[in-house]
Amino acid sequence: MEHLTKMRRVLESLCDRGSRRAPVTFAALFHTFQRILELNNQILERIADMGDKLGGDYIFDGEYIRTSCLQMGNLVYELVYNFNILAPQKYPALDGVFHGIRHDIEEELAGRVVIPRTEYVIPYDIISGDFDDVVGGKNTHIGEIRNRLEMTVPEGFAITTRAFQSFLDHNRLHQPLEEILQAWQSNAVSTNEASQKIHAMIMAGTPAPAMARAIQKAVRQLQHKTRGRRLRLAVRSSAMGEDSEHSFAGQYRSFLNEAPSNLVARYKEVLASTFSASAMEYRRLKGFHAREVVMAVACQRMIEPAVSGVLYSLDPADPTREIMVISAAWGLGEPIMNGSAAADRFTVSREAPHQVQQRGVVPKLRQWTSLEGGGCEFQPVADALQNRPSLSDAQIRELAETALLIERYFKSPQDIEWAYDRQGRLVVLQARALNVASHMVPAVCDLAAVTERYPVVFAHQGIIVQNGIATGKVFIVQTDRDLEAFPNGAILVAKQTSPRYAKVARKAGGIITDAGTSTGHMAAIAREFRIPTIVNTAVATEKLAAGQAITLDAQENVVYAGRIKELCYFNYMEDTFEETYEYRLLRRVLKKITPLNLVDPHAKDFAPPACRSYHDITRFIHEKAVEVLAGLDYRHRLQDATAGKKLDLEIPLDLILIDIDGGLQEDGAGRTVTREQIRSIPMRAFLDGLCSPGVWSREPMSVDFTSFMSSLTRTFSSHLVDPQRVGQNLAVLSGNYANINLRLGYHFNMIDAYIGERVNDNYAYFRFMGGVTDPTRRSRRARLIRETLAQHDFNVDLRGDLVIGRIKKLGRPEMEAKMVLLGRLVGFTRQLDVKMSSDQKVDEFTEQFARLLTKEAVVHRLGRETP
Amino acid sequence: MNSDTKTRILVLDDETIVLKRLGPALEKAGYAVDLFSRSADALARVKEAPFDIVITDLKMEGLDGMQFLTKVKERSPQTEVIVITGFATMDTAKESFQKGVFDFLAKPFKLGEILETVKKAEKKIRPELAD
Numbered sequence: 001m002e003h004l005t006k007m008r009r010v011l012e013s014l015c016d017r018g019s020r021r022a023p024v025t026f027a028a029l030f031h032t033f034q035r036i037l038e039l040n041n042q043i044l045e046r047i048a049d050m051g052d053k054l055g056g057d058y059i060f061d062g063e064y065i066r067t068s069c070l071q072m073g074n075l076v077y078e079l080v081y082n083f084n085i086l087a088p089q090k091y092p093a094l095d096g097v098f099h100g101i102r103h104d105i106e107e108e109l110a111g112r113v114v115i116p117r118t119e120y121v122i123p124y125d126i127i128s129g130d131f132d133d134v135v136g137g138k139n140t141h142i143g144e145i146r147n148r149l150e151m152t153v154p155e156g157f158a159i160t161t162r163a164f165q166s167f168l169d170h171n172r173l174h175q176p177l178e179e180i181l182q183a184w185q186s187n188a189v190s191t192n193e194a195s196q197k198i199h200a201m202i203m204a205g206t207p208a209p210a211m212a213r214a215i216q217k218a219v220r221q222l223q224h225k226t227r228g229r230r231l232r233l234a235v236r237s238s239a240m241g242e243d244s245e246h247s248f249a250g251q252y253r254s255f256l257n258e259a260p261s262n263l264v265a266r267y268k269e270v271l272a273s274t275f276s277a278s279a280m281e282y283r284r285l286k287g288f289h290a291r292e293v294v295m296a297v298a299c300q301r302m303i304e305p306a307v308s309g310v311l312y313s314l315d316p317a318d319p320t321r322e323i324m325v326i327s328a329a330w331g332l333g334e335p336i337m338n339g340s341a342a343a344d345r346f347t348v349s350r351e352a353p354h355q356v357q358q359r360g361v362v363p364k365l366r367q368w369t370s371l372e373g374g375g376c377e378f379q380p381v382a383d384a385l386q387n388r389p390s391l392s393d394a395q396i397r398e399l400a401e402t403a404l405l406i407e408r409y410f411k412s413p414q415d416i417e418w419a420y421d422r423q424g425r426l427v428v429l430q431a432r433a434l435n436v437a438s439h440m441v442p443a444v445c446d447l448a449a450v451t452e453r454y455p456v457v458f459a460h461q462g463i464i465v466q467n468g469i470a471t472g473k474v475f476i477v478q479t480d481r482d483l484e485a486f487p488n489g490a491i492l493v494a495k496q497t498s499p500r501y502a503k504v505a506r507k508a509g510g511i512i513t514d515a516g517t518s519t520g521h522m523a524a525i526a527r528e529f530r531i532p533t534i535v536n537t538a539v540a541t542e543k544l545a546a547g548q549a550i551t552l553d554a555q556e557n558v559v560y561a562g563r564i565k566e567l568c569y570f571n572y573m574e575d576t577f578e579e580t581y582e583y584r585l586l587r588r589v590l591k592k593i594t595p596l597n598l599v600d601p602h603a604k605d606f607a608p609p610a611c612r613s614y615h616d617i618t619r620f621i622h623e624k625a626v627e628v629l630a631g632l633d634y635r636h637r638l639q640d641a642t643a644g645k646k647l648d649l650e651i652p653l654d655l656i657l658i659d660i661d662g663g664l665q666e667d668g669a670g671r672t673v674t675r676e677q678i679r680s681i682p683m684r685a686f687l688d689g690l691c692s693p694g695v696w697s698r699e700p701m702s703v704d705f706t707s708f709m710s711s712l713t714r715t716f717s718s719h720l721v722d723p724q725r726v727g728q729n730l731a732v733l734s735g736n737y738a739n740i741n742l743r744l745g746y747h748f749n750m751i752d753a754y755i756g757e758r759v760n761d762n763y764a765y766f767r768f769m770g771g772v773t774d775p776t777r778r779s780r781r782a783r784l785i786r787e788t789l790a791q792h793d794f795n796v797d798l799r800g801d802l803v804i805g806r807i808k809k810l811g812r813p814e815m816e817a818k819m820v821l822l823g824r825l826v827g828f829t830r831q832l833d834v835k836m837s838s839d840q841k842v843d844e845f846t847e848q849f850a851r852l853l854t855k856e857a858v859v860h861r862l863g864r865e866t867p
Numbered sequence: 868m869n870s871d872t873k874t875r876i877l878v879l880d881d882e883t884i885v886l887k888r889l890g891p892a893l894e895k896a897g898y899a900v901d902l903f904s905r906s907a908d909a910l911a912r913v914k915e916a917p918f919d920i921v922i923t924d925l926k927m928e929g930l931d932g933m934q935f936l937t938k939v940k941e942r943s944p945q946t947e948v949i950v951i952t953g954f955a956t957m958d959t960a961k962e963s964f965q966k967g968v969f970d971f972l973a974k975p976f977k978l979g980e981i982l983e984t985v986k987k988a989e990k991k992i993r994p995e996l997a998d
Contacts (some may be wrong), residue, residue, distance in 0.1 A: 060975035061882035
């Protein structure tokens with residue numbers, strides 16, 4: 001302890017002398033940084049922990065949610081606080097963002113569903129999956145099907161939950177509504193009576209002027225898109241929670257073929273139907289709180305279908321049959337939904353190429369048709385059409401393919417309403433989860449016997465991040481570019497976890513990685529999307545081949561060869577747990593905690609205003625803290641040489657070491673240290689690479705050139721270059737940390753690394769820049785470095801002559817190997833820009849370097865295999 | 868096993884999610900289960916008929932869990948009590964064990980853990996069921 005204090009004093013004086021105003025010492029900054037790492041870890045662990053509770057394995061209660069949120073808020077608060085010490089006044093917006101999120105969570109815990117302060121109206125082209133608390137379930141699904149799956153849906157817009165709130169506010173309905181509901185809950189009034197009172201109250205209200213204007217504007221835009229044809233609207237309910245875990249199918253009202261002038265009246269009818277007697281009873285049965293009732297409304301342009309209907313992506317009567325069931329009839333599909341008209345029934349195989357198995361074609365004498373003046377009625381079907389199948393085989397195939405895409409995307413069997421318009425285009429009208437649970441139980445009673453028939457590829461190798469079952473084909477991801485071609489439903493197999501996999505989270509059936517932890521950023525994403533995921537298997541990329549069909553059982557931690565459909569069906573079974581208030585509350589608060597929106601640190605919006613969750617804040621701070629620490633300018637603090645020690649090396653490299661905490665052996669009173677005296681884990685590994693045979697180029701060069709080079713690598717430079725520009729080769733060390741600044745040849749390298757026993761703390765950051773050669777040579781050099789780093793799993797960013805490589809969260813031996821690689825790379829590229837006089841030279845060098853690395857890889861592997 | 872020979876379990880917790888999740892799980896495992904969210908109701912039930920195992924939360928409105936389990940133990944000392952609580956402290960744990968509680972689980976816990984504990988308690992009171 002005493003030496004630590006002494007060291008700090010020395011450092012403080014060092015720092016003070018170096019810069020005129022240095023209120024915080026480097027040692028203090030470094031400790032702050034370490035605290036940030038710890039907090040980062042704790043927060044990610046807690047996110048994982050809370051996410052786990054949604055998995056269904058745990059029994060938790062409301063108290064757990066409240067205390068967890070409180071503790072989580074405190075951790076993130078401390079993280080922001082520490083980051084502000086590290087980077088004072090650099091990101092002042094962070095505080096406000098944090099308090100906003102914490103406030104929203106507190107509101108949710110207090111039982112007040114937080115309605116985001118959004119627009120009154122949101123058009124379909126900007127709705128994504130994150131919008132469901134704004135636009136409700138139905139609109140969200142339609143928006144996702146349109147914008148993510150790129151299918152045709154009716155044009156339209158959502159009238160948001162905020163509009164609902166505004167409507168209640170504007171007409172002062174909160175209080176009376178509450179009173180009626182309380183009277184109903186205590187059985188003082190009947191359900192019918194309460195429902196009628198609320199209906200009358202809502203119908204008597206008017207939207208606030210701003211809201212009315214927003215709706216009118218949205219209608220005008222829709223009108224514009226219809227290009228002069230008469231606009232008719234479908235007005236449908238889109239409640240929060242509707243179409244997701246809960247099937248409120250048929251509980252709320254919808255209206256078809258309405259004139260725009262009727263929209264507000266119909267909007268109110270839909271709001272009022274939220275409190276229909278049947279909906280109220282249903283919610284009471286399912287344990288919904290009155291305050292959870294928040295209604296958004298879908299306004300869609302009516303299409304004029306030639307044929308429409310319903311598709312079930314599994315047969316609810318016998319889900320194991322591997323078929324889809326399609327009902328179809330001429331005209332509008334509503335009579336099929338309520339069973340008031342005859343419809344054709346087709347069954348079709350779920351397997352491509354989707355053979356039609358049964359055609360139940362019935363006489364269709366009448367069809368539901370939109371009327372000129374609004375509303376709908378039955379009209380006779382033309383004689384020629386009455387007995388014709390309403391769908392062709394090609395259309396049935398197209399429907400089946402579409403359904404599978406939607407099913408994979410939403411991860412459950414689907415109940416899809418669709419239509420073919422008069423131009424023959426398939427339009428998806430809505431999609432919701434199909435409840436097949438009650439029919440599933442007997443079919444899956446003996447899973448053990450079923451799974452025995454399939455070969456096990458590997459078992460109990462990794463850590464389960466998210467429970468669940470997935471079947472699909474293996475898709476191996478090596479680079480970011482691979483993600484672009486990621487097929488729907490494939491199982492993502494990769495060496496490492498990466499938050500960039502968020503890009504394909506919706507498409508991935510499952511994720512398996514060789515390395516990684518259950519507390520990383522990607523793990524949080526996997527939980528958020530409930531993607532069955534196993535990490536740290538060590539063998540996945542080795543044992544699984546691209547395109548191979550497998551079953552990932554992330555419950556028992558087994559990967560089977562082949563597709564075991566029975567396991568999947570078992571997974572489809574409805575869990576009553578998801579129907580509890582606490583489950584929904586935890587899910588809602590987690591939405592403010594878990595989602596990771598800041599994925600790409602190079603993106604423009606990687607900034608505090610884009611942080612929408614605690615996870616975002618945590619990720620932002622982690623990334624920026626490393627950057628801040630890496631970017632600290634130590635060199636000017638070296639005026640006093642007593643603090644630094646010169647490293648005695650076998651290669652001509654003048655390097656000064658500053659030890660802040662256990663980076664060097666204690667004994668040295670001298671001014672020089674040897675490699676053996678270095679204790680810093682990353683520094684030792686780096687020097688192992690830098691000094692390994694053949695790396696530091698020893699090939700004969702002209703005398704002039706050699707002396708030129710050596711002059712550049714000496715601390716006190718020759719007359720050839722201005723000393724100010726040479727700078728100092730310097731490393732700041734602790735036991736687990738190294739920040740290495742090197743100017744070698746014409747370029748500048750910075751390596752910042754932390755390697756310890758906790759995988760989540762580990763990272764290495766490599767920056768390569770500068771150079772006084774001509775631009776062509778510089779770009780050749782940068783290309784070589786980028787390719788080498790990318791081949792070795794670094795996340796690489798190339799901006800002009802600046803190359804940044806990052807890697808993190810590997811185990812200590814793997815991290816050490818990466819540092820050895822960086823050492824070699826630095827040594828090898830030392831003279832590159834001078835030597836790389838032609839593109840051919842680049843190739844020669846790349847090859848030469850690759851040979852070196854292969855040799856290293858072989859040695860490394862041999863070393864691992866022989867105990 | 869028919870309902871006469873089933874091990875009888877009473878669960879008391881004022882948070883219904885606990886009942887919703889524990890009830891079906893215990894039934895699936897072959898127990899006869901009664902669920903209560905109010906301690907007064909649970910006490911009335913206990914007075915009607917003894918239970919083999921009682922699972923109770925500690926912090927509740929009205930009669931709290933500690934008082935409830937004291938009364939249960941007074942009435943039928945052979946009943947095994949399992950405490951489940953979100954406020955696990957050394958003191959409450961100590962007090963519970965002094966009152967003869969079989970085990971003490973801190974919420975949140977895994978379904979498997981409580982089933983395991985129940986099984987152990989069952990073996991203690993009905994050794995004939997031991998495998």
